[in-house]
Amino acid sequence: xxxxxxxxxxxxxxxxxxxxxxxxxxxxxxxxxxxxxxxxxxxxxxxxxxxxxxxxxxxxxxxxxxxxxxxxxxxxxxxxxxxxxxxxxxxxxxxxxxxxxxxxxxxxxxxxxxxxxxxxxxxxxxxxxxxxxxxxxxxxxxxxxxxxxxxxxxxxxxxxxxxxxxxxxxxxxxxxxxxxxxxxxxxxxxxxxxxxxxxxxxxxxxxxxxxxxxxxxxxxxxxxxxxxxxxxxxxxxxxxxxxxxxxxxxxxxxxxxxx
Amino acid sequence: xxxxxxxxxxxxxxxxxxxxxxxxxxxxxxxxxxxxxxxxxxxxxxxxxxxxxxxxxxxxxxxxxxxxxxxxxxxxxxxxxxxxxxxxxxxxxxxxxxxxxxxxxxxxxxxxxxxxxxxxxxxxxxxxxxxxxxxxxxxxxxxxxxxxxxxxxxxxxxxxxxxxxxxxxxxxxxxxxxxxxxxxxxxxxxxxxxxxxxxxxxxxxxxxxxxxxxxxxxxxxxxxxxxxxxxxxxxxxxxxxxxxxxxxxxxxxxxxxxxxxxxxxxxxxxxxxxxxxxxxxxxxxxxxxxxxxxxxxxxxxxxxxxxxxxxxxxxxxxxxxxxxxxxxxxxxxxxxxxxxxxxxxxxxxxxxxxxxxxxxxxxxxxxxxxxxxxxxxxxxxxxxxxxxxxxxxxxxxxxxxxxxxxxxxxxxxxxxxxxxxxxxx
Numbered sequence: 001x002x003x004x005x006x007x008x009x010x011x012x013x014x015x016x017x018x019x020x021x022x023x024x025x026x027x028x029x030x031x032x033x034x035x036x037x038x039x040x041x042x043x044x045x046x047x048x049x050x051x052x053x054x055x056x057x058x059x060x061x062x063x064x065x066x067x068x069x070x071x072x073x074x075x076x077x078x079x080x081x082x083x084x085x086x087x088x089x090x091x092x093x094x095x096x097x098x099x100x101x102x103x104x105x106x107x108x109x110x111x112x113x114x115x116x117x118x119x120x121x122x123x124x125x126x127x128x129x130x131x132x133x134x135x136x137x138x139x140x141x142x143x144x145x146x147x148x149x150x151x152x153x154x155x156x157x158x159x160x161x162x163x164x165x166x167x168x169x170x171x172x173x174x175x176x177x178x179x180x181x182x183x184x185x186x187x188x189x190x191x192x193x194x195x196x197x198x199x200x201x202x203x204x205x206x207x208x209x210x211x212x213x214x215x216x217x218x219x220x221x222x223x224x225x226x227x228x229x230x231x232x233x234x235x236x237x238x239x240x241x242x243x244x245x246x247x248x249x250x251x252x253x254x255x256x257x258x259x
Numbered sequence: 260x261x262x263x264x265x266x267x268x269x270x271x272x273x274x275x276x277x278x279x280x281x282x283x284x285x286x287x288x289x290x291x292x293x294x295x296x297x298x299x300x301x302x303x304x305x306x307x308x309x310x311x312x313x314x315x316x317x318x319x320x321x322x323x324x325x326x327x328x329x330x331x332x333x334x335x336x337x338x339x340x341x342x343x344x345x346x347x348x349x350x351x352x353x354x355x356x357x358x359x360x361x362x363x364x365x366x367x368x369x370x371x372x373x374x375x376x377x378x379x380x381x382x383x384x385x386x387x388x389x390x391x392x393x394x395x396x397x398x399x400x401x402x403x404x405x406x407x408x409x410x411x412x413x414x415x416x417x418x419x420x421x422x423x424x425x426x427x428x429x430x431x432x433x434x435x436x437x438x439x440x441x442x443x444x445x446x447x448x449x450x451x452x453x454x455x456x457x458x459x460x461x462x463x464x465x466x467x468x469x470x471x472x473x474x475x476x477x478x479x480x481x482x483x484x485x486x487x488x489x490x491x492x493x494x495x496x497x498x499x500x501x502x503x504x505x506x507x508x509x510x511x512x513x514x515x516x517x518x519x520x521x522x523x524x525x526x527x528x529x530x531x532x533x534x535x536x537x538x539x540x541x542x543x544x545x546x547x548x549x550x551x552x553x554x555x556x557x558x559x560x561x562x563x564x565x566x567x568x569x570x571x572x573x574x575x576x577x578x579x580x581x582x583x584x585x586x587x588x589x590x591x592x593x594x595x596x597x598x599x600x601x602x603x604x605x606x607x608x609x610x611x612x613x614x615x616x617x618x619x620x621x622x623x624x625x626x627x628x629x630x631x632x633x634x635x636x637x638x639x640x641x642x643x644x645x646x647x648x649x650x651x652x653x654x655x656x657x658x659x660x661x662x663x664x665x666x667x668x669x670x671x672x673x674x675x676x677x678x679x680x681x682x683x684x
Contacts, residue, residue, distance in 0.1 A: 112546070
């Protein structure tokens with residue numbers, strides 16, 4: 001019996017001018033679960049994520065948070081609910097140290113002055129519980145490796161105690177060792193009971209850490225697969241549209257009936 | 260990966276009760292003590308984190324050269340005068356440091372400083388307004404001018420150098436308008452503006468007490484910080500290192516005090532400059548606002564995503580730049596005891612930008628400190644003072660100051676390049 005979903009998307013549609021970027025998109029994320037969102041370029045992954053993160057509110061559809069309908073119109077709304085997003089460009093400030101980046105925008109203060117000691121203490125605790133290995137929390141982020149920067153960006157998203165974390169292509173542009181570091185971290189997010197949405201092009205990564213894999217094609221769902229009972233080939237054919245899934249069959253039939 | 264993970268996990272779960280982590284094994288940090296300090300210093304040099312080292316070397320070279328060419332250069336009198344002369348330039352350079360931290364430039368500070376001096380002179384001397392009120396109007400005027408320029412930059416989106424280049428001309432025009440037909444307004448020596456510049460505390464105790472208070476505050480703050488860090492079990496500076504740093508600072512402070520006392524004593528202008536530097540250094544490094552300035556200078560998009568209002572930071576920083584230009588303009592007016600059509604002109608703009616950059620604040624944003632305004636102003640002031648003593652013509656002075664600015668920018672660019680190579684930029 002699965003737990004109730006933390007985040008549920010029902011029938012989300014989004015149109016940009018003449019382009020129907022999302023059409024009747026559904027997604028469920030449970031606590032302690034990694035949902036991979038895969039699809040070809042232009043399949044609507046980013047649009048889906050942006051509608052959750054409040055960057056591009058959807059035109060139609062319902063977003064439910066812990067079973068109750070919510071409206072997410074601004075990034076701030078998503079953050080307040082407990083949705084943290086780590087974008088591909090990370091948005092770290094290279095000249096600030098790790099502590100400065102982790103607490104950027106929500107610095108801890110004591111008597112109106114930055115409380116560096118407590119921020120450093122909490123940074124070390126956070127990095128330790130996630131087993132993130134950083135040479136020092138007091139060196140500028142510029143001197144970290146790509147994988148370390150990614151882990152810092154993910155750790156930063158956890159400062160506000162979110163329940164759902166969205167990772168946009170966290171392993172793109174990383175080496176083997178660094179990818180392993182990031183994937184380890186994704187597993188630890190699951191251990192800590194967070195719902196994780198992982199966007200990725202890399203099937204190996206997806207199969208390594210995801211519990212369920214939601215395939216998108218041309219702005220629609222093209223099947224949700226359980227990792228234990230699926231194969232990479234099945235997913236790739238769903239991505240490319242080589243085989244129709246049951247879901248798309250049913251949708252196609254419905255559309256014909258409507259006509 | 261699993262093998263690597265183990266130590267981190269065990270550390271997280273049960274930190275040994277009495278193991279105070281002075282130096283975390285995973286950290287890059289140096290060994291303890293002076294040897295470790297030297298090692299860290301060498302590592303920083305190699306990776307291009309030059310900090311204030313080039314400027315300290317520059318000061319030593321300049322003082323040695325001019326000192327050997329003419330013995331009056333290193334006399335207590337000349338050095339005391341120098342400590343007063345650098346205040347006007349230094350104050351304006353502090354504002355430039357703020358703007359440079361954003362990775363922007365403010366080309367209007369020269370004109371703004373002249374404008375504010377003219378506002379004070381006309382209101383107080385010609386129209387008989389209360390001098391404190393006139394001073395306030397001049398300073399608020401400077402901040403307002405900066406705010407207007409910041410608005411066009413942050414809200415309208417015009418590049419800062421264009422806005423401030425236009426401002427450079429426009430505020431100069433406004434200054435000529437304010438001065439009107441009078442052209443030059445003399446500021447009497449009993450005026451507050453003149454006194455701000457020329458007051459000197461003749462008692463030797465003043466300089467020594469100031470030095471002692473400064474050193475004492477530094478020592479107390481360092482010790483308190485180390486103690487808090489120690490109880491919080493985060494890395495802290497060992498006492499030996501704090502003592503070493505305090506001794507260096509004490510040496511500089513007391514030697515300066517001694518030299519000042521050899522002549523007339525501690526100038527009020529220098530004292531005000533130092534207090535302003537301490538306050539603004541605190542704002543930059545210890546407050547949320549300062550952190551935001553660095554964040555915007557480092558990565559605008561990152562700052563925006565973190566919920567920082569980028570337009571607010573930009574407008575406020577340009578306003579600070581305008582305010583500091585006004586403060587500097589007041590001190591410069593006090594120095595020559597007049598506001599004239601040439602106020603804020605000449606090579607003032609070049610000098611203040613040179614001072615900020617020479618002091619070690621990067622042109623590329625996100626790196627620097629207000630102390631670079633002091634160090635840079637000292638270099639520029641020393642060169643000018645030395646050349647004046649030698650009787651070098653203006654033509655040569657301009658060329659040399661220009662070359663020094665170019666050299667500073669070259670050092671900045673090269674150090675940025677090697678920082679990139681060492682993965683630190």
